[in-house]
Amino acid sequence: MPVPCKRGCGNNAVLKRPKTGDAICKECFFWAFETEIHYTITKGKLFNKGDSVAVAASGGKDSTVLAHTLKTLNERYNYGLNLMLLSIDEGITGYRDDSLETVKQNRDDYEMPLKILSYKDLYGWTMDEIVAQIGRKNNCTFCGVFRRQALDRGAAMLNVKCIATGHNADDIAETVLMNVLRGDIARLKRCTAITTGSEGTIPRVKPLKYTYEKEIVMYAHYKKLVYFSTECVFAPNAYRGHARALLKDMEKIRPSCIMDIIYSGETMSIKEEVSLPTQRLCIRCNFVSSQEVCKACVLLEGLNKGLPKLGIGKSSKVKKLLDEYNTRQNNLETAVKDLEDCNITDKKTSKTCKNISNGFKQKECNATNCCTNKTERNVEKNNEKLQTVLDKYSLENNSQVKLDEEDSDDSEIKHQDEDDTCSSSCGRLGVGF
Amino acid sequence: MAETLTVEVMFGGGAELLFNKVKRKEIALPPLKTFLPDSQNQNWTLKELLIWLKDNLLVEREELFLKDDSVRPGILVLINEEDWELHGQLNYELKENDKIMFISTLHGG
Incomplete structure (x- = not known):
């Protein structure tokens, strides 16, 4: 039995919007989806006219939809943005090599220049090599820390004003939930910010902050956008996985919970004394760091000295x-x-x-x-x-170096930035950028 | 001899990986009472289709596709290109030549 579009356009609805519960037709859905992102961009003042913007592109659904939508809105509303794609090749065979092909497709489809930076070039190690060294435990720490810095470096090379990432509403809600579950109040305070980045860093912006994952997938499907959808071949982040499952279960009962959790995160008032460590420059690589030597440099030193445990856990x-x-x-x-x-x-x-x-x-x-x-x-x-x-x-022989059991995921997670954790299964945030 | 019901099932967004990388398949469903003699429904609904898929096409990690008697939350279902939430979800009664699509959202970017 066809359901009419709630907007009264006379078409049949194809989708029930999770945010509002409205039944809506395809054309009205496209319009609502794009307009809401436009509203998020203008209200949050994410861009200025004439800015160069790097879209962190992984080839996945979020970054593909982000690139497509930003291109559409840039033309429709005359943002005057110079858009480009920035990808990081972590060196994960059977995963990133395939997804980069999708990014190249995006480059051609959306006519945007593409810059790919590899861990191998930047750090001398691929993720495959790192995992061979450290095992499957904790490898998301390396991947996340390196990626965050790699994106900064890439953005600096491209000379862009900011990096747009594909974090969606489900991701943000999941992060709020995780920070509550971990008692990580400092990160809870800033994880809902639509723009992050302090002095000296290139800001990250999240135009899809209020966009539901369901709608992103439906949008990509109806627009026939090509995206890459294979899980990272390395170990998933179990803790984030549970937070995600919990969120998805709750969404089923009450779809608005995702917006409500974000709202809670945004409006929660945090005691003044809770603050993040002050930012400074790493004495080795000159990139922004909260320590004298940044996490990426510590991890790298550990790898090069055959001490992969270095940098995992407390500083x-x-x-x-x-x-x-x-x-x-x-x-x-x-x-x-x-x-x-x-x-x-x-x-x-x-x-x-x-x-x-x-x-x-x-x-x-x-x-x-x-x-x-x-x-x-x-x-x-x-x-x-x-x-x-x-x-x-x-x-110990390098081949015999193993990580202590006591350095569990939990202790390690505490020291990760919100963006560190790998994507969806693999933690959801990172690979999707 | 009752006739079979032909429907097309499609898998995307990573869900195909659980189905031997099959993205699209036409299937012929036997009369419901032959497949599930105890079923309370007279005709095939999505609920029974999920059981049939589990028994016949799902090759790995069942828990990534199903939860309780439905799909795992996060898997989107389209009935003839329309959101199943508009069509009664599990109670939707299958018709000849229906196209049922399962899209996973549970994957990295």
Whole structure:
């Protein structure tokens, strides 16, 4: 039985709007959807005429709809914005490589220039390599911290006035809920802000702040927008996942709860003494940081020194870990001298072996099994000695470095910024930017 | 011999990953009483369709698609391109050649 559009246009409704409960037709839905975002942009004074704006684009539904809508509104209302797409390639095979193809499609469809920055270029590590090093626990911390900074760097390169991200109403409500559940009052205070960023940083704006996820998906569907929809291949953020499930269950009973939670977050008055640490510049990379050395630099140092635990958990732990590392490093230098002769033997053998196997004598060599066995024996011997030294100085092989169980997701989350957590399943916010 | 009911099911927004990456499939439903002898309904509704999908097409992580006797909150259902919330949701009675689409919203960007 067809339901007529609530707006009285004479068409049949296709959608029940979660925000209002109104049954509405396709054309009226497009109009309402776009106009509400226009209202959010103008009321929040998100842009100034002539601004260059980077749309943080992941290829997912939110950023695809954001890019499409901003282009539409820019033309319709003559914002005079110079829009461009900014993507971060975390280096996650089977996930980001595919989604970047979608972003390239967006670039062509919306005729916007696209800038892609990779973790590999910026930090020397891909997420695949980081996960190989640290395991699947805590990897969202690396990804989130690096992405936040990568976006800043990209925006600086593009010389834009601000970065528009695809955070939608469901995301914001989820974050309010999570900050309440964690007792993270400082973040609760600012997580509903439509514009974030302090002095010296490029502001982030959220034009989709009041737009329901359901409507974003329906809009993309009816407009036939192409977006990428695969979950991140790495571990999801369990805590955020529960907050999300709770929110979705409540939305089913009372769809307005999403707007109501955002409203609660916005109007809650927080005691004056609760404030975020003051911002300063990282002494290493010169990017904005709340500490002397920013989180990205600490995490990176940990990776490069084979101490991936560094930077996960409380910042007070960092110094202790580094001191321990330096002591070991000094001890190791002495130990390395002891090992030198052994290493030389090994190198020589390998070289000979390689020569033989690459040359014509390979067959002969295989027949006698000379080189493989010899090399293995030597390496084994070498490893034994190495292991003894490592044990002596209580060092771990990189491959054996594991994160302590005590550093659970919860303790780590406390130190993450609201934007840090990965996207939807994977935490919902980050990858979707 | 009662006739079968033909409908088309479609999966998008990541929901297809739970259905062996099938995005669109025409299915022939047997008479309801053959499939579910205990059903209180006379005709196929979305409620029974979900059970049929679970038994026949859903290949992995059932909990990402279903919750209790409905779809997991966050999965949108379109009946002939229209929001199922306008059409009685689970109580919607299937008609020949209906197109039922399931779109997941539960994924990263």
